[in-house]
Amino acid sequence: MAPSATAVPATAVPATGTLLRLATAGSVDDGKSTLVGRLLHDTKSVLSDQLAAVERVSRERGLTAADLALLTDGLRAEREQGITIDVAYRYFATARRSFVLADCPGHVQYTRNTVTGSSTADVVVLLVDARKGVLEQTRRHLAVTALLRVPHVVVAVNKIDLVDFSQEVFERVNAEVQQVARELGVEEATAIPVSALDGDNVAERSTRTSWYAGPTLLELLEEIPPSDDPAHEAFRMPVQLVIRPQGAARDEAHRDYRGYAGQVASGVVRLGDEVVVLPSGTRSTVTGIDLGERSLDEAFAPQSVTLRLADEVDISRGDVIAAAADAPVPTQDLEAVVCWLGDAPLRPGQRYLLKHGSRTVQTAVRTINGSLDLDDLHAVPSEALSLNDIGLVSLRLASPVPVEDYATSRRGGSFLLIDAHDGRTVAAGMVGATLPTAADAPTTPEGDEAWDI
Template sequence: MSSGVLEPVAAPAPPTAPVAPAPAVSRLRFATAGSVDDGKSTLLGRLLYDTKALFEDQLAAVEAVSAARGHAYPDLALVTDGLRAEREQGITIDVAYRYFATPRRRFIIADTPGHVQYTRNMVTGASTADVALILVDARKGLVEQSRRHASLCALLRVPHLVLCVNKMDLVGWSAEVFHRIRAEFAAFAGGLGVAEPAAIPISALLGDNITARSASMPWYQGPPLLHHLERVPAAAGPEAAAARFPVQYVIRPRSARHPDYRGYAGQLVSGVLRPGDEVTVLPSGVTSVIAAIETADGPVTEARPPMSVTVRLAGEVDVSRGDMICLTRRPATVTRNLTATVCWMDETRPLVPGGRYLVKHTTRTARALVDGLSYRLDVNTLARDATAGSLALNEIGEVRLRTTTPLACDTYQADRSTGGLILIDEASNATVAAGMITSTG
């Protein structure tokens, strides 16, 4: 390659044999966030390239498009900018998911949009992340979108933030520039209630401090980015939370061979279930005991997330789709009144108090009324406007919802799976909002 830009930087060797399935704590989800042209897609392309996670045909396609554009080297941003519109505009619109692994950990990465009009997409990508990489162009410092995305990550309770000061090569590898941006970001993050985040000076284009420490910045004594991601503590796995089994389908064969068979199929979203456990079916509150847990391969002694299983209960129990099976000692809250922080996604009509929608929560769908708008949030400062009367596209605020049927739920802080919901327009069946339950009373 003519410029030498894409020479791998001390990349860790890939495993020579298939990696055995690892426990959940060895898997890390992380998302990139930041302003347009801060280098998010280039960073992820570099990570995939340096960890040898790209196939030859993928790299060949990137080289071909780069050559057609007149670049002297392959543009690694094209690895994750998969939509034609993104490639034409040079921006990220949708959330692009990619996967790679090192001998130490497996990664799921989400490249989220930087444009303000795609805030809803950024919320989607960061909602399940363990780590958020906030990229900042060293030449520009913190800009509005840097603060906006840091605020959203704090709102979404992403456990770890990492400040990546990118394009250090364009500021002469200046330690002064890096330390100034790091101090400014640490002060802003502190106002969001986030402990001082890790900060790493990088050049995604040249590969400095991505997989190996950069010789161009000897003043930086911290780890390179990949080393940090391999060792950052992962959030507690969903099995550490209270057991939640939303029923998706009731299995009743009604055959002569199985005249009394009744099973409840679904995906265990959190906790652990075992035969013999005393459980409560919500919202009815009926208790029973797990008689058996079955999979397509036969009975199992326990179920862990995200296993899809069929649960059989002792005795005659009335259970339907949308019900939730919980351990009796740690039940979910059953309520028809919710408070939720929502990101509005409808391009045509705003959210207003009195609006009626469908609420989709786990496997249950219920009609709901927007009982009130508590405030609209300024995501740049987290200031609350209690006088707001509506939410427009990409705006975030806290609403009170009243549902026609009770929901078995948790707060988003306690369990992301049962603390999240979406609002659906009854007429068009379009998703108009994504929400995080903040209160179940």
């Protein structure tokens, strides 16, 4: 382990360059938490007392060096079992860029947490044990990455020190990963040989992999271009609150005030823009944009603002204010890929709540059109989806929702399914997505009478 240095707390690190969101993925014991701890340590993003505590606990366990995984495994159960259970978010920065990192679990029963951590990521760092190569959970995480359309994938072939820094082993594992990535539709996956334990090719180049001429992991993360700016997409803003001053706040100046508050999900809105309210389809013009006590000429993602419109429009929480020129068409029928996160299986005929943006509607499962076989990576017939399955389903909604294809907008094309009885999230869905080679997968019709809700 490199000598320790007095560290600057992550919250005190000034924002530098662009922000990059990344998540770790991979199978059990591939070394994700150790890699994250190494990144934090080598970028001096760990408080001195935190590092001292990790070194003390490591000595108590009989280790000769600090177990950097303890920097991220914060839950007591995680420390006791030596595994990652929940998604741990960490913040660090270099002179060139700031990072938000989600350390996701590797165990199959916690795949739902990996979906959560990867859903907003610009980059997924997929760890593969050099000794084991691609495993089923590696395939599952790569499939989730592909379906979530994470813009960049970096493959860290870890524990290269345990195979004597063999170039042959690295190339064999990389070839296996690349084949799976191509079959799942991942456009590019850059592989790096690393040893998270010793720090080889993590932040510093390793002299023990002289055959590798590429960048270190940190160099690559600093160079990756940021994902598409949501401000470049069409304007969308889900309404979270209708603001009408009451009581003492309703003075003469604000007597007729009526605003629609929310976070701009994508695009830019300016004074005078024509907008449409969905799903009603009512059109109006933006006459005011308020940010706290200030009035703005324009607002862009991800600002939270209040819009005022020229007309008195019937708008409520869950409606979407969109650019009139290219607004999505509300629909009650969806076909989507879902990552099933519920303990009980998903079957045709079941009813849930669908949450899209700030809107929640009832929905019923019409058909299950196949699930992803992680061995041969194509869709197979399926009558139900079990925990951690990835499947293609058709849904019928109780009322129209202005969804978009996930390929067009990760924000407008994503949704959650919620169990109405206990409020648990049971699925993450992507509208218009398809499974690899799923075109010929048969459906499982159950009769139309069950879907009129």
